[in-house]
Amino acid sequence: MTKQIHTLCLFFLGIFICQAQYSEEDWAERDIWMNTSKLMEYSGIASGNRVADIGCHEGYLTMHLSQQVGENGRVYAVDVRSDRLETLRENAADRNRKNIITILGDYDDPKLPEDELDIVFIFDTYHEMDAHEKMLRLVKKSLKVGGKIILMEKLKDRVRGKSRADQVYAHSLSPGYVRKELQEAGFTIISEIEDHGDWERDSSKQMWLILAEKRS
Structure with missing residues (x-):
């Protein structure tokens, strides 16, 4: 399959920032290198759950979450760009997914409902x-x-x-920083996967995961 990537270039503080946006044509390939089925299993997501996908882009992960939670569940898909959310809604309609709610968030506020969610997913967005x-x-x-x-x-x-x-400038982040920030925010670390494989099959980009819990 030919990899199709839409690239967004922004001029910010005198610097051009280019960020790849994955189109729907890339999703099947991404299932493989991101080992998405293992991610779903690792998260513990279940039918009927209410979950959020922060930084949802065009809905790659959102569609997987929608399938996992089923008709009785709900997925809040959050992004800061309305055009991405519009494409996500089209992708959801094509699949007859009616359990997805899109939210136009702010850069400092995902605008999620309080005390409602079972799992919040933040994939390749926290940095x-x-x-x-x-x-x-x-x-x-x-x-x-x-x-x-x-x-x-x-x-x-x-x-x-x-x-x-330095890591953020390179669109990267190590688990040590995130672990500390989660603990400072009052989360309890449950488990970590140090090496989940290579991002886009590039051996110089190692994926990692942290799962944490709200206990009070």
Whole structure:
């Protein structure tokens, strides 16, 4: 399958930032290199759950979550760009998925309902959050007691051991920083996967996962 990537280029503070946006044509390939079935199993997601996908883009993960929670569940798909959410709604309609609610969030607020969610997924998005401390507090508010947050990021070899700022600038992040921030936000770490495979099959970009819980 030919890989099709839409690229968004922004001019910000004198710097061009280019971010790949995965189109629907890439989803089947992504299932393989991201080992998405294992991710679903690891998260503990179940039928009837209410979950959120923060940084949902065009809905790749959202569609998987929608299938997992079933008709009695609910998926809140959050992004800061309305065009992405519009495409996600089209993708959901094509699949007759009626359990998805789209939310146009802010960069410092996902605008999720409080005390409702079983799991919040933040995949390859946390490193983009400048207001990550506030975001974690708001995510914690959205979770039920016993609810979970699962984060997946990639760590690039060239920024291993570098400062958080250096890693973020490279669109990367190490689990050590995130583990500390989750604990400071009041989450309890349940488990970690240090090596979930290679992002886009690039051996210099190692995926990792952290699963944490709201206990009070």
